[in-house]
Amino acid sequence: MLEKKKILLILGILACFLFCTVLELSAMGKKRIILIDPAHGGQDKGIKLTDDVxxxxxxxxxxxxxxxELAKENNLEVVLTRDSDKTVDLEDRKKNIEKIKPDFFLSLHVNGGFGKNASGFELYYPGFSEDIVKGKKTAKDDKLLMKNKCQNDSLAMAKIVQENLNALFPRKGRGLRKADSPVTDSLLVPSVVVEMSFATNSEDKKKLLSANTQTDVAKALSKSVKTFFR
Ligand SMILES: [Zn+2]
Structure with missing residues (x-):
């Protein structure tokens, strides 16, 4: 009888071990989704740099x-809100986020205004309004946990991007700001809006128009995504 109990115990431990390993493996194999949003498109041109761009x-x-650049990463799946020059309105972008449920949402913009001297990058991370955690007690608690995670993730990514972009578009002041974006507003998704630099500053504009700098910015942002998901 004692032997039988021992065997059962060993079998039980083995089953637990196997179950945990399978869980771990499936978590390891799960690709993280990064949704990249090239802002504007089609009819919506955004800020003008030249007559053609x-x-x-x-x-x-x-x-x-x-x-x-990120296609080489086995643990990442890269999705774009648009991959050609087409109009994608705000609602479609929001619907995309809700459907895809990305692990991170990175929106790309070019800044403008604040005089000709304003230059360098700016990063916006969401503050999340209190309304986002409305609902019944359990659902509210879940949402609160998720909101905290989204907040932490957004700030963490913003800090990584800040470090990597500083070499390309140096900033004298702080380039990190807490503000909600109309695209992610009311959604529980970790996100950062990257205003690459100013189209209204002649030096920045020259750099933005150069294919080399565009590649450098893409590399700096890709490096940030890789560091974040490591
Ligand atoms: Zn924009």
Missing amino acids: AEKDITLAVALLMKK
Whole structure:
């Protein structure tokens, strides 16, 4: 009888061990989804850089370069909100986020305004409104946990991007700001809006129009994504 109990115990331990290993392996094999959003597109040109080039072209070029760069990563799946010059409205972008449920949402823009001297990158991470955790007690608790995770993840990514972009578009002041974006507003998703640099600053504009700098920006952002998911 004692022997039988011993065997059962050993079998039980083995089963637990096997179950845990399978769980671990499936977690390891799970690809993390990064949704890259080349802002504007089609009819919506964004800020104009020259007669032929607008913000929508720069954001798409960088997003496509990022997709190419990140395709080499086995643990990542890269999805774009658009991969050509087409109009994607705010609601479609939101629907995409809700459908894809990315592990991170990175939106690319080009800045403008604040005088000719304003230059360098700016990063926006969401604050998440209190409304986002509405609902019944358990659902509310879950949402609160998720909101904290989204907040932490967003700030962590913003800090990594800040470090990697500083070499390309140096900033004198702080380039990190807490503000909700209309695209991710009301959604529980970790996100950062990257305003690469200013189209209204002549030095920044020259760099933004250069294919080399576009590649460098894509590399800096891809490196940030890789570091974040490591
Ligand atoms: Zn924009």
